[in-house]
Amino acid sequence: MRVFVTGATGNIGSKVVRELISAGHQVIGLCRSDAKAPALAALGAEVYRGSIAEPESLKEGAARSDGVIHLAFNHDFSRFAQNCEDDRLVVKALGDVLAGSDRPLIVTSGTPIANTVPGEPAREGNATVGSETHPRAASEEAAAAAASQGVNVSVVRLPQVHDRLTQGLITPAIQMFRDMGMCAYVGDGSNRWPAAHVLDVARLYRLAVERAEPDAKYHAVAEEGVPMRDIATAIGRRLNLPVRSIPEDEVEAVFGWLALFAGHDMPASSERTRAVLNWNPTGPDLLSDLAQLNISGEGQV
Structure with a gap:
């Protein structure tokens, strides 16, 4: 084709x-x-x-x-x-x-x-x-x-x-965390992102x-859903930043435009996709890539 x-x-x-x-x-x-x-x-x-x-x-x-x-x-x-x-x-x-x-x-x-x-x-x-x-x-x-x-x-x-350089919406979140000097999640951080x-x-x-x-x-x-608490913790460990929970009424103040997504539970299945396309993911998982996040310079995450 x-x-x-x-x-x-x-x-x-x-x-x-x-x-x-x-x-x-x-x-x-x-x-x-x-x-x-x-x-x-x-x-x-x-x-x-x-x-x-x-x-x-x-x-x-x-x-x-x-x-x-x-x-x-x-x-x-x-x-x-x-x-x-x-x-x-x-x-x-x-x-x-x-x-x-x-x-x-x-x-x-x-x-x-x-x-x-x-x-x-x-x-x-x-x-x-x-x-x-x-x-x-x-x-x-x-x-x-x-x-x-x-x-x-x-x-x-x-x-x-994701890979070690970019991770979808997590990439701008990382820059926000750098600017704030901390990594944040909402409530108990159990909401999940696929x-x-x-x-x-x-x-x-x-x-x-x-x-x-x-x-x-x-x-x-x-991955059907990775808890935001685990995502923030992995980033905090890599960037040597504290990790904190924030209450729901502070989401917009902390996350700005990202508040549309930050506290939402968004798990997703690919069961049909895998069956129909014979698609079997084999790459590293999200937390593994975050653990090896490229932090060599501004703008690279």
Whole structure:
């Protein structure tokens, strides 16, 4: 296949590019930065210039592909809701190109929007909340709209995707902890975040685009839920910072925009995904990567 990958220069996207090429696929990789283009080309991908800020600029890349993996997202979480609405427009632009064909479109979302059964982990077949409740649902709403127009679209929902350099939402939390001089969790810290190593996630994306299953929902989850107390403790040990519990009424003051997630219990299952795609995660677990966190310089965590 010739696969158009948005976000091809990011931490997950670059691993997806490598995974696809290693499996014999061709890759057209979206890149908006002159500085990052040589590294993308060195992986063996064709560099495609465009930006998710201009959805129309992506259409030619999608038109020239046998399938699209959409990973690009603006990770300025201080404007999270707007970024999610912007992603709605990107999914629509990609879907417009693929409508009426069997070419797969893989859209990226997050597992928390399927945490809709009290006391149970998010599952692939659960009902989901809408974007008025969780902004990230905008991407799946756009995927559903594309499916209604005849697009072969499926969704990969991400947990906290980690290696020793980055760990999803934990990465900005680490910087907050550094700035505060302490690591924090809410209440007893028993609320859980799911996780998966980036190389396992890259393999799942490759399996998803190869299978091209219409209207599928996949959970890229290796660990169903890691308690926030354990996450904060691992970071505190690595950064030599004290670890403290904070009451729920101080969450916004301590975590700022991250308060949307910090105290929530968000476990997620990947039982169906593993069975359907024969996907078996083998990478290091989250706490192992946090124990070896790269702290050699600012901006590297």
